[in-house]
Amino acid sequence: MAAPLKAEYPSVSEDFDSSAKIVKFVALKKHREEDAAQGQELASFETLMLPHLDAAHNLARWLLRNEQDAQDVVQEAYLRAFRSFGGFHGGNGRAWLLTIVRNTSYTLLKKNRAADFTTFDEEIHAPSDESVSPATTLEHSEDAELIKEAINELPAEFREILVLRHQEGLSYKEIADIAQIPPGTVMSRLARARGKLKEYLAARIGKEK
Amino acid sequence: MNCKEVINLMDGYLDSELDPVTSQTVEHHLRECPNCDQAYNAHGSLMRAIASSSPYHRAPAGLRERIQSSLREEIGERTTRSVVPDAQPLFPRRLAEARIIRWDTSWNWLALAAAIIFAAIITFNLVPRLRPGSDQLLATQLIAGHVRSLMANHLTDVASSDQHTVKPWLDTKLDFAPAVPDLSSKGFPLIGGRLDYLDNRPVAALIYQRRKHFVNLFVWPVESNAAKATKTISRQGYHLLHWADTDFSYWAVSDVSADDLQTLKQGFEEQTQPHPH
Numbered sequence: 001m002a003a004p005l006k007a008e009y010p011s012v013s014e015d016f017d018s019s020a021k022i023v024k025f026v027a028l029k030k031h032r033e034e035d036a037a038q039g040q041e042l043a044s045f046e047t048l049m050l051p052h053l054d055a056a057h058n059l060a061r062w063l064l065r066n067e068q069d070a071q072d073v074v075q076e077a078y079l080r081a082f083r084s085f086g087g088f089h090g091g092n093g094r095a096w097l098l099t100i101v102r103n104t105s106y107t108l109l110k111k112n113r114a115a116d117f118t119t120f121d122e123e124i125h126a127p128s129d130e131s132v133s134p135a136t137t138l139e140h141s142e143d144a145e146l147i148k149e150a151i152n153e154l155p156a157e158f159r160e161i162l163v164l165r166h167q168e169g170l171s172y173k174e175i176a177d178i179a180q181i182p183p184g185t186v187m188s189r190l191a192r193a194r195g196k197l198k199e200y201l202a203a204r205i206g207k208e209k
Numbered sequence: 210m211n212c213k214e215v216i217n218l219m220d221g222y223l224d225s226e227l228d229p230v231t232s233q234t235v236e237h238h239l240r241e242c243p244n245c246d247q248a249y250n251a252h253g254s255l256m257r258a259i260a261s262s263s264p265y266h267r268a269p270a271g272l273r274e275r276i277q278s279s280l281r282e283e284i285g286e287r288t289t290r291s292v293v294p295d296a297q298p299l300f301p302r303r304l305a306e307a308r309i310i311r312w313d314t315s316w317n318w319l320a321l322a323a324a325i326i327f328a329a330i331i332t333f334n335l336v337p338r339l340r341p342g343s344d345q346l347l348a349t350q351l352i353a354g355h356v357r358s359l360m361a362n363h364l365t366d367v368a369s370s371d372q373h374t375v376k377p378w379l380d381t382k383l384d385f386a387p388a389v390p391d392l393s394s395k396g397f398p399l400i401g402g403r404l405d406y407l408d409n410r411p412v413a414a415l416i417y418q419r420r421k422h423f424v425n426l427f428v429w430p431v432e433s434n435a436a437k438a439t440k441t442i443s444r445q446g447y448h449l450l451h452w453a454d455t456d457f458s459y460w461a462v463s464d465v466s467a468d469d470l471q472t473l474k475q476g477f478e479e480q481t482q483p484h485p486h
Contacts, residue, residue, distance in 0.1 A: 029324045038284050048445055051356050057268035071272055078276045093446035144262040166260040169420045172226045191220040198255055
């Protein structure tokens with residue numbers, strides 16, 4: 001409209017030139033929009049998920065029993081979580097992230113340490129001294145180092161459930177979702193985990209005496 | 210219910226995960242049966258020992274940065290994958306279309322305007338995903354305040370479990386004087402206090418600990434016409450609990466359960482109610 005003559009008889013080269021500019025502009029715009037959308041997605045991912053970094057690390061550390069592996073798994077889990085972030089529709093971000101951390105940890109555990117999945121050896125961990133009273137067990141159980149060792153002796157499925165319940169304070173329902181077990185089994189698994197822990201503590205204290 | 214059944218339910222009972230009727234039956238049995246009661250006490254102590262003595266492995270310094278940079282790399286990879294390859298073939302095709310349509314230079318401006326509108330629509334749709342009532346907006350601010358306090362190593366401005374340290378500190382910084390009760394007896398030890406800025410005014414934030422988690426309790430003077438009803442909001446894995454008394458409006462924010470927040474509220478109200486004498 002500003003130059004009607006020119007518009008009616010556009011020279012080919014000029015037309016080519018400016019349409020190329022438009023296309024470039026549109027491509028660039030598209031590029032920027034995608035960048036912006038990704039930046040936006042990353043920002044919202046980080047706001048929702050980074051606050052749970054300690055919980056993620058803690059679970060991985062207990063499952064893998066090794067600091068380096070734990071850090072690698074947490075990093076990998078955050079990447080996986082980001083890739084499937086589109087499937088997260090609000091709700092409990094901590095439980096969602098912990099599920100991924102748990103699955104990533106198990107992948108590594110299965111790969112590295114088939115031994116970790118052997119069932120709990122009743123013989124070895126049977127209380128060696130039946131005479132140890134519950135009171136003595138409890139006295140010693142205040143010892144953080146002893147508790148830590150005892151938990152680390154347990155199979156992965158017990159370590160996991162103790163961490164989720166006692167350290168994260170999660171409900172049975174949330175634990176069932178993360179550990180991928182029916183809600184009805186959470187209580188019995190917790191009972192077995194605590195029972196084994198108690199046996200282990202009793203055995204250790206018996207040995208020390 | 211016999212002893213064996215009670216012992217089988219003991220974990221659920223101690224975890225407060227039984228339905229009310231079963232829970233009452235167990236409670237009734239424990240009062241009658243000294244053996245089970247002893248087992249109950251021993252198991253309870255074991256559980257408390259696990260909770261209090263097992264070390265919590267916080268993420269080491271540097272892990273957050275490592276993750277953030279790997280996420281940015283991931284975005285970089287995605288960008289090269291998706292944009293560069295299809296930008297090239299797109300070029301000649303669009304060029305042909307553009308040549309047919311373009312008979313007036315004003316199309317330039319139309320295209321530009323369209324692109325800007327398009328970008329605006331995208332941004333508009335992405336950014337305020339919730340176009341909220343004032344509560345929703347406030348909830349967003351409250352969660353942001355809570356998350357920020359945990360992220361930036363800035364949980365407390367005054368770190369003390371002593372209410373007689375925290376309260377005077379807050380009083381000097383604010384134009385109001387909120388109550389600062391110690392709720393250790395309810396399982397919420399006081400960690401400290403902080404100033405924050407919410408809803409266009411400076412507010413007090415009291416920080417309580419629950420197990421390994423933190424609760425931010427935001428306090429500011431209540432507006433005379435504000436609704437005093439208790440409210441709960443859950444979002445993004447955080448729970449918010451709001452209540453008000455004659456002077457103040459309270460918002461508790463945390464990732465602990467909604468029930469835990471109710472316990473905090475009860476404890477808070479018990480301690481702050483004016484004594485009868």
